[in-house]
Amino acid sequence: MPRVGVIGGGQLARMMVPEALELGIEIRVLAETVDSPAAIAATAVGDYRDEATVLAFARDVDVVTFDHEHVPQSVLRALEAAGVAVHPGPDALLYAQDKIMMRRRLQELGLPVPDWALISDAAALDAFLAEHGGVGVVKTARGGYDGKGVRVVRSAAEVDDWFAAMAAGDGPELLVEELVSFRRELAQLVARRPSGEVQAWPVVETIQKDGVCSEVLAPAPGSAGRIADVAEQIALDVAEGLGVTGVLAVELFETDDDRILVNELAMRPHNSGHWTQDGSTTSQFEQHLRAVLDLPLGATGTLADWSVMVNVLGGPTDGSALVDHYPAMLAQHPTAKMHAYGKSPRPGRKLGHVNVAGDDLDQIVYEARAAAAFFTTL
Amino acid sequence: MPRVGVIGGGQLARMMVPEALELGIEIRVLAETVDSPAAIAATAVGDYRDEATVLAFARDVDVVTFDHEHVPQSVLRALEAAGVAVHPGPDALLYAQDKIMMRRRLQELGLPVPDWALISDAAALDAFLAEHGGVGVVKTARGGYDGKGVRVVRSAAEVDDWFAAMAAGDGPELLVEELVSFRRELAQLVARRPSGEVQAWPVVETIQKDGVCSEVLAPAPGSAGRIADVAEQIALDVAEGLGVTGVLAVELFETDDDRILVNELAMRPHNSGHWTQDGSTTSQFEQHLRAVLDLPLGATGTLADWSVMVNVLGGPTDGSALVDHYPAMLAQHPTAKMHAYGKSPRPGRKLGHVNVAGDDLDQIVYEARAAAAFFTTL
Known part of the structure; x- marks a missing residue:
């Protein structure tokens, strides 16, 4: 029986379980906690950022996939180096993990995206706002989901904390996008x-x-x-x-x-x-x-x-x-x-x-x- | 979260698991073997005919139900006596367990059933066959499924072994039904x-x-x-x-x-x-x-x-x-x-x-x- 290993025990992993059962596929989950939504299929509980934990989990499965996009690239690369099939693979996941990489790549592909810019400081943001009707959407390149890491701003001061964190080296890079009507x-x-x-x-x-x-x-x-x-x-x-x-x-x-x-x-x-x-x-x-x-x-x-x-x-x-x-x-x-x-x-x-x-x-x-x-x- | 306990770990229990997961109901299975179809939800492995095994399994669930009809009446009654909700209950299951009881009860209810008779010996069977065109369907009252425990016969000799087992006290009672066209x-x-x-x-x-x-x-x-x-x-x-x-x-x-x-x-x-x-x-x-x-x-x-x-x-x-x-x-x-x-x-x-x-x-x-x-x- 083919074995799918899912990293992350949230509701998305949970809802794969019924389909795996009906298809006759074995599903194993690396969950964050013992009482995670996908607990019924959890064969391991641990930190998905820890390479050894993830490698140990992946040893007995045919393919690794995900409940979320937060597994670090270093861990994903270690999986591939160990011969584990990873889908989606790290080269693709990079674009779901980093909004700056994603915007750049979509533009290269000629796909339609909102106007956007990398912003390394308040001056760059102010310049973008001035060109876009005085409003923009600032996003952290990494770590955002469900509205987190996203702010609609009319002045650079509204993301002072994010600039400060970035400057101190403990915050993600920032980008700004036009507020699409x-x-x-x-x-x-x-x-x-x-x-x-x-x-x-x-x-x-x-x-x-x-x-x-x-x-x-x-x-x-x-x-x-x-x-x-x-x-x-x-x-x-x-x-x-x-x-x-x-x-x-x-x-x-x-x-x-x-x-x-x-x-x-x-x-x-x-x-x-x-x-x-x-x-x-x-x-x-x-x-x-x-x-x-x-x-x-x-x-x-x-x-x-x-x-x-x-x-x-x-x-x-x-x-x-x-x-x-x-x-x-x-x-x-x-x-x-x-x-x-x-x-x-x-x-x-x-x-x-x-x-x-x-x-x-x-x-x-x-x-x-x-x-x-x-x-x-x- | 309500807990359903299923006795029997076959495919029917297996296919309840996806529905329980989506409904947000906890499902626990008492399976026959560790590699049963419903293994993913098995919280116990044991003999469903053993009262202590079944009672122990049922202790932590809100209702007991079944993958099959083979749990003995004595065990079902012990569950009820212990205050466990059992659905379907023993009074109903009796009619799924014993074809003679079932035929009698359906007749009492005025429901349409094939002609049938209890047969305690070869003479009774021969008499029924003579009245029904020389052919009939002999069934064991208990233990049959998927065509087992059922024989189409034209003479009592064809179920000699069943009569012998019944006479020796180690076979189920027998009934005969008309071969419905x-x-x-x-x-x-x-x-x-x-x-x-x-x-x-x-x-x-x-x-x-x-x-x-x-x-x-x-x-x-x-x-x-x-x-x-x-x-x-x-x-x-x-x-x-x-x-x-x-x-x-x-x-x-x-x-x-x-x-x-x-x-x-x-x-x-x-x-x-x-x-x-x-x-x-x-x-x-x-x-x-x-x-x-x-x-x-x-x-x-x-x-x-x-x-x-x-x-x-x-x-x-x-x-x-x-x-x-x-x-x-x-x-x-x-x-x-x-x-x-x-x-x-x-x-x-x-x-x-x-x-x-x-x-x-x-x-x-x-x-x-x-x-x-x-x-x-x-």
Whole structure:
């Protein structure tokens, strides 16, 4: 039986487990803690930054893949040097780990990105702001996720702390991007095998609250035709150009002036693809396993006209658990598919999501939001 | 987090694990062996006939349910006496364990069953055969499954060994049934909560080879209307009348003279319901967990006009593993959903199944058969 080793025991690793079981693939997880979401498949608990820990974990698996992009390049290179198959590989992951590298490479590939600049000091930032209407989005090159490491600023003083940390040598490099005036955000997921086969799901609309994904509509309403074609081609070009293996999520802006620009990349299953669990012939978690094992990819057709995913964020604040609210929620929403991550409630934390698929978009949006509202506190 | 304990570590327990993970329910399995199909969730390995083993396993779970119907009544009663919730309970399971009890009870309930008789000796059998065209189906009251414990006979001599075992006190009681002249076999699955809610999936057609389920077509072609209504009502009456909790499968004959007769019962997820994993809003495994936890049941609508399940029986005879054939199979059948049980090949053994859903029955029957044929040797 082929063995996939997943570094990181979060909800993405957790949701690979059902697909591995059904495919008859053995899955092993290197988890951060003993009570991680993917604990059922954890064969090791340890620090993914520690080379010896990761090498020991990887010794008995056929391929290593990831729940997150935070494994250091030095550890990834050590894995490859030890003969371990790593998907996505370090050369690709570099672009998901470092936003400056990513922006440079996408520009080289001729892909559409917001205006941006490396900023080594406040003067460089002020110059960029002056050229872009007095506003910009400053990002740390490394370490950001779910809105962290991102600030919309109107003066360099608003990121004084980041400049200071960088100057002191204990903070990441910084870049600034134009504040894109966008109509909505989209995400395009594709999967790519080491031997080259690619498959794309339909482009989706993602709705963020406070920088965190809140809802996904699949496909993105009104996207059939130009938007779907452009988004898919961008993601395929990124996958090919960066040599991504496994699932690639490309977060996109649909601008007010009808351009599609690349915002961020993730090289793993992604929140914007959770709808595929109940809305596509092949879920992103199954596809990721197939891709990293270099198995033929599955069909990405939809099971209904529309799918909606709503995140369960925060959870009850009265000390109750998610499951305490199941009797009421499940009784009212028999078509809602609950996906819980086995985490305890905490404000803003992603605890799970609800998927609903159907032929009436308004109806399923209502169902998914109403179902998730049983658990969600922001 | 609610904890479900499953007695038995076969493929049915295995396929409850993904649903438990997504629902955020803890699942624990008492497995027969360390390498059972449900090993990933096994918290104990032991003999389900041993009261102390089962009681120890059940101590830390909220409800006990089953991968099979073979747990002795004495053990089930001891669980209840110890205050453990058991679903389905011993009073219901009795009818899935003993075909004589089942036939008597269904007759009391006025449900349609084949002609049958208890046979304590060869003379009684000969008398029954004489009244039924010289042929009958002799069954052991206990211990039969997948065609075992069932013989079509034309003379009492053909079950001499069973009579001898019964007379010696080490064989089960025997019954004989008319050999029903049927057009096809059907199965009706329903789920019932302890508090009474019931949900039914569409009736399906099941195709047996050598007494083992080989294919399932969902819904049964041409069943809309009378057949669907009658089958569903029979299963609901059985569930209610026998007090079944969890999933109930009622195997049915559609006779040449247009009657629907009850053949067998199973009180657990069933081979005839595997199509629900990829063809229904709620799979039988999720529904079983919801039912035994007395949670509201999920919607049982279909995701496509048709679903087809084909069992993977036997497996490769050349020493190769199922996964060795994935590259060829998955490349040719991107819409086929593989479900592997983690078992090693053996002639006739159920190793997995393939589901395909779609709108063209002929096409998906072809896809599912062709996909399963990569692995199947009978």
